[in-house]
Amino acid sequence: MKNNFKKLEEKILKIAISIAKDGKGAIFVIGTKVKYEKLLKQKFEPFSIFDEGAEKLVKSLGMIDGAVIIDKEGKVREYGVMIKKARAFLGYGTRHAAAITASKNKNTVILCSEEEQKVKIFKDGRYIMQIDALQKNVEKSVPKISTTLESLGAGFLGTIGVVSLAPALGIALIPGVLVFGGSYFAIKKIIEKITGKK
Numbered sequence: 001m002k003n004n005f006k007k008l009e010e011k012i013l014k015i016a017i018s019i020a021k022d023g024k025g026a027i028f029v030i031g032t033k034v035k036y037e038k039l040l041k042q043k044f045e046p047f048s049i050f051d052e053g054a055e056k057l058v059k060s061l062g063m064i065d066g067a068v069i070i071d072k073e074g075k076v077r078e079y080g081v082m083i084k085k086a087r088a089f090l091g092y093g094t095r096h097a098a099a100i101t102a103s104k105n106k107n108t109v110i111l112c113s114e115e116e117q118k119v120k121i122f123k124d125g126r127y128i129m130q131i132d133a134l135q136k137n138v139e140k141s142v143p144k145i146s147t148t149l150e151s152l153g154a155g156f157l158g159t160i161g162v163v164s165l166a167p168a169l170g171i172a173l174i175p176g177v178l179v180f181g182g183s184y185f186a187i188k189k190i191i192e193k194i195t196g197k198k
Contacts, residue, residue, distance in 0.1 A: 004073065004074065007050075007074075008030065008049060008070070008073075008074045009030065009108065009110075009146045011049050011055065012028050012049070012058075012110050013110060013131070013142045013145060013146065014055075015055055015062065016111075016112050016119045016133075017119055017131065017133045017138060018059060019112040020112040020117045020118060020131075021134065023114055023117055024063050024114050025063075025095060025111075025113060026062035026068070026112040027062075027066075027067040027095055027098060027110075027111050027112070028067070028068050028070060028109065028111075029067050029068065029069050029103075029109050030070050030107060030108040031107030032069060032071050032072075032077060033107060034069065034083060034101075034102045034104075034107055035085060036067065036081040036082060037084055038066075038078065038081050038082075039065060039080045039082050040064070040066070040080040044078070046076060047076055048073075048076075049070060049076060054076075057076075058076060061076070062079075064079060065080060066079065066080040066081045067080075067081050067082075067098060082098070083101050083102045085101060086098040086102075095113075096111065096113075096127075099111040099120065100122055100127065102122075103123055104124065106124070107123075108121065108122070108123050109121070109122040109123075112133075118130050118131060129145070131145065
């Protein structure tokens with residue numbers, strides 16, 4: 001199951017990078033422990049992200065207003081939903097507020113920022129990672145990014161409040177990828193584990 005979840009994260013990250021590259025916005029919630037309300041009337045049969053041709057459909061659903069809810073086995077459960085009780089945070093828009101709120105209860109949220117053309121990852125109510133969709137060949141780094149996410153968790157990572165301070169607060173692990181908060185020593189050890197270099 002753990003390996004399947006890693007593959008799921010990788011698929012969603014690739015879709016999200018593609019959306020952000022196109023200058024579009026989206027929000028994907030991996031996990032179903034979130035309160036939401038449907039924005040659209042929809043007749044929708046859940047499908048697996050691992051089905052043939054599913055990636056194009058997921059990309060299209062992601063660009064519709066609202067979030068896409070995907071369970072941890074990879075079934076797309078809902079699309080076009082509004083996250084309930086999302087509280088606005090200074091310096092962030094409604095999509096970011098929804099991402100922070102939806103990432104609580106052990107959910108992973110992957111957000112595409114249309115303005116910045118970045119992919120942002122939230123876990124445990126915290127903004128933990130940013131990927132520059134315009135970084136050359138960043139798609140090839142998705143397996144490393146997913147492994148880093150798995151290694152990091154969110155236990156020692158802190159929420160940041162001001163995006164303009166991000167480079168000062170983050171540490172680049174992979175070109176075009178920034179991890180926020182946390183202790184330098186812990187992140188350095190993870191980099192050594194992943195790369196095998198000291």
